[in-house]
Amino acid sequence: MARPAACRIRSVLIALAAITLLTGCAEAAPDSPFPPRPADIDVTGIDPCAALTPAEQADRGVGPGEPGTGDLGDGPTRICGWSNFDDGYNYSVQTLPLPAAVVVGTPDSTVHVVDGYGVVQSTAFGDSFPLCSHYIDASDPHGIRVQVMATASNEDGSIKDFDEVCGKTTLLTSQALRNLRPAG
Missing domain, CATH: 1.20.5 (Single alpha-helices involved in coiled-coils or other helix-helix interfaces)
Known part of the structure; x- marks a missing residue:
């Protein structure tokens, strides 16, 4: 009918x-605070210790990273850390069960772009041992955190500045993106 x-x-x-x-x-x-990603990175399938090649580890004066796992309350996380006691820096790369956008607008944070990926840069502990973190916009549901922390003062006893620490963080972020993102 x-x-x-x-x-x-x-x-x-x-x-x-x-x-x-x-x-x-x-x-x-x-609107997203980030540019379109060159490629999504499936953080559930990456090994954070693969963020640095053996040659990059040698350049930093570190050996193979020390892996670890945990739960951040929102899901599982995997981390890899490297320490160089001679140059006074700790380095780490960590998978996050949350997107990088959740840290946009937090105190002492700014949005940057590294190798085409949106990154939230956050700093802390400027009065003692400066820490610089990059939260990478890896995919819609997940992020990657790259951190560099000064673990020693300068030879003259002064505190390392954020420009130096964050410069090392940007280099580590670039290397991690190159080594962890999908080939192609």
């Missing part, structure tokens, strides 16, 4: 209203 014209018109109007409503919602969604 054919539907009356009024029913067809009502169906078309309801469909148009739904499309208009959905389009309006899509336009109202906030």
